[in-house]
Amino acid sequence: MDKKILLKVRNLTRVFGSKKKRVVAVKNVSFDIYENEIISIVGESGSGKTTTARMMLNLLKPTEGTIEIEGEDISNFRGKKKREYWRKVQGIFQDPFASFNQFFTVRKVLDDSFKLFDVQPSKEEKDKRIRKVLEYVNMRYEEVAEKYPFELSGGQRQRIMIARIFLIEPKLLIADEPTSMIDAVLRSSILELLLSLREREKSSIVFITHDLGLAYYVSDRILIMHNGELVEQGSADDIITNPQHPYTKKLIQDVPTLHQEWAL
Amino acid sequence: MKTLKLLFTSKKFVFGLCLFLTLLFLGLLFPVFNHKDPLDLAGFMYQPPSKEFWLGTDNFGRDVLVELIHGLKTSMFIGLLAGTVATLIGVGIGLTAGYIGGWVDNLLNTITNIFLVVPPFVILILISVSLQNRSLGIMGLIIGITSWPWTARAVRAQATSLRVREHIDLAKISGMGTFEIMLREVLPYIMSYIFMAFVLQVASGILNEAGISMLGLGPSNIVSLGTMLSWALLFEAVRTGAWWAFIPPALTIAFITFSLLFMSTGMDEIFNPRLRS
Ligand SMILES: Nc1ncnc2c1ncn2[C@@H]1O[C@H](COP(=O)(O)OP(=O)(O)OP(=O)(O)O)[C@@H](O)[C@H]1O
Ligand SMILES: [Mg+2]
Numbered sequence: 001m002d003k004k005i006l007l008k009v010r011n012l013t014r015v016f017g018s019k020k021k022r023v024v025a026v027k028n029v030s031f032d033i034y035e036n037e038i039i040s041i042v043g044e045s046g047s048g049k050t051t052t053a054r055m056m057l058n059l060l061k062p063t064e065g066t067i068e069i070e071g072e073d074i075s076n077f078r079g080k081k082k083r084e085y086w087r088k089v090q091g092i093f094q095d096p097f098a099s100f101n102q103f104f105t106v107r108k109v110l111d112d113s114f115k116l117f118d119v120q121p122s123k124e125e126k127d128k129r130i131r132k133v134l135e136y137v138n139m140r141y142e143e144v145a146e147k148y149p150f151e152l153s154g155g156q157r158q159r160i161m162i163a164r165i166f167l168i169e170p171k172l173l174i175a176d177e178p179t180s181m182i183d184a185v186l187r188s189s190i191l192e193l194l195l196s197l198r199e200r201e202k203s204s205i206v207f208i209t210h211d212l213g214l215a216y217y218v219s220d221r222i223l224i225m226h227n228g229e230l231v232e233q234g235s236a237d238d239i240i241t242n243p244q245h246p247y248t249k250k251l252i253q254d255v256p257t258l259h260q261e262w263a264l
Numbered sequence: 265m266k267t268l269k270l271l272f273t274s275k276k277f278v279f280g281l282c283l284f285l286t287l288l289f290l291g292l293l294f295p296v297f298n299h300k301d302p303l304d305l306a307g308f309m310y311q312p313p314s315k316e317f318w319l320g321t322d323n324f325g326r327d328v329l330v331e332l333i334h335g336l337k338t339s340m341f342i343g344l345l346a347g348t349v350a351t352l353i354g355v356g357i358g359l360t361a362g363y364i365g366g367w368v369d370n371l372l373n374t375i376t377n378i379f380l381v382v383p384p385f386v387i388l389i390l391i392s393v394s395l396q397n398r399s400l401g402i403m404g405l406i407i408g409i410t411s412w413p414w415t416a417r418a419v420r421a422q423a424t425s426l427r428v429r430e431h432i433d434l435a436k437i438s439g440m441g442t443f444e445i446m447l448r449e450v451l452p453y454i455m456s457y458i459f460m461a462f463v464l465q466v467a468s469g470i471l472n473e474a475g476i477s478m479l480g481l482g483p484s485n486i487v488s489l490g491t492m493l494s495w496a497l498l499f500e501a502v503r504t505g506a507w508w509a510f511i512p513p514a515l516t517i518a519f520i521t522f523s524l525l526f527m528s529t530g531m532d533e534i535f536n537p538r539l540r541s
Binding site: 054057058059082083086090091093094095098099100101102103112113115116 | 449
């Protein structure tokens with residue numbers, strides 16, 4: 001691969017609590033994320049996926065290890081540097097209900113993401129862009145802009161979150177189980193929107209899921225996490241056809257539909 | 265806005281609010297139409313209620329009705345000021361401690377606990393004694409400064425549980441600063457609690473003022489409901505049977521407190537099931 005490395009994760013460890021309550025949520029994890037690729041982090045509940053994601057988003061300090069973007073350690077970022085980082089690396093969370101401040105309208109949520117920009121676009125420009133990104137996610141500005149989160153369905157909210165990402169145009173999107181709390185029928189459309197980010201913005205995506213089948217379907221590479229450790233990583237095909245770790249083998253056995261055509 | 269509308273569906277809240285506003289306007293408007301000085305020695309000592317003095321006279325021969333209304337105004341002012349001060353300090357400290365956490369939380373918690381352990385009344389008395397001239401503003405400030413801890417406690421608990429919510433993470437990766445997040449992402453969620461705490465702080469402020477004033481440490485040269493009670497006690501209104509000198513101020517204090525407690529209970533009924541869900 002001659003692609004450039006976007007994010008370099010080295011020996012990442014995170015410990016919560018101390019003494020008896022001590023939990024090692026993430027243990028010595030290392031991997032790279034290249035430009036314009038989709039990787040999936042797969043693991044069961046409690047395997048440390050969200051903790052890894054929050055560290056990558058600079059929302060949580062690692063106990064040990066480093067995360068570098070274009071050669072710079074993100075743990076030293078303050079103020080403007082931090083904002084610059086979030087221009088490049090963004091997130092979508094699992095719970096579309098909890099992700100919204102219930103007191104603000106959709107319009108305000110989208111307006112807020114302009115805070116990350118060094119140069120503020122004019123009001124008309126902001127308006128134009130917001131309309132455009134809402135169109136990308138198949139929503140009409142007039143219908144949703146003035147709505148409050150409780151007036152929207154889970155799927156609609158997640159689409160607003162995706163519209164927000166299109167507005168920011170990050171180089172890397174970390175999506176933590178973005179479809180797990182959405183009706184099954186809506187999942188594929190949300191997924192397609194997410195994946196279109198790579199085509200439209202040439203972004204990379206880290207897709208976090210406990211569904212290996214889904215991971216295989218969407219990603220170039222797959223990382224398998226188990227009890228906080230990264231037990232295996234490789235191209236999606238390699239992981240599925242030639243798994244090395246016993247845990248990966250077990251996961252594959254648990255996915256009966258994997259060898260069938262993945263129906264969207 | 266929605267919550268406000270919802271509040272007015274509570275009979276208790278509306279009743280409390282109406283009673284409170286009536287008392288407040290009485291205190292504010294009466295002195296505009298009636299220019300009698302409450303400290304004026306209009307009659308003789310302890311004259312019973314009559315056509316001239318509707319509520320009789322006190323030990324100095326002053327018109328109890330005029331005193332009562334001015335006292336009402338004073339008490340309301342001190343209560344509202346104390347409530348505002350206590351709420352501002354309590355929210356500031358509680359929000360900071362709860363949201364920022366870590367050593368900041370530990371430090372602020374220690375300070376709060378010290379204030380909680382020492383009874384506010386003791387601090388209040390000590391400060392009041394040491395002050396030569398106790399103006400209304402000073403009294404309100406002192407009461408507010410000594411009664412914020414439990415507001416801080418309640419707000420801190422709320423903020424602690426809110427800070428791990430996902431919308432806070434979203435605000436952070438949208439580049440919002442700490443202060444902005446506290447104001448926009450945390451505060452609105454606990455506004456109803458704060459409002460409730462404020463109402464209770466006003467009530468306790470009025471009671472505290474009455475308490476210190478009864479000990480003779482009230483505001484200087486100003487009539488308050490508490491100083492009226494203090495004079496009545498001092499000049500043996502109870503033993504001489506001059507009920508008009510102490511029943512009216514005592515009842516007025518009771519009415520204000522009740523109106524505020526009614527508001528608080530009404531708010532509790534409206535907010536709590538919603539907050540729980
Ligand atoms: N803030 C925290 N304080 C203490 N322990 C935590 C905290 N966050 C996570 N943990 C613990 O770390 C471990 C990994 O949690 P994490 O949320 O990263 O798992 P996950 O892979 O995202 O699981 P899920 O699929 O359920 O979302 C769990 O044992 C969890 O209890
Ligand atoms: Mg998770």
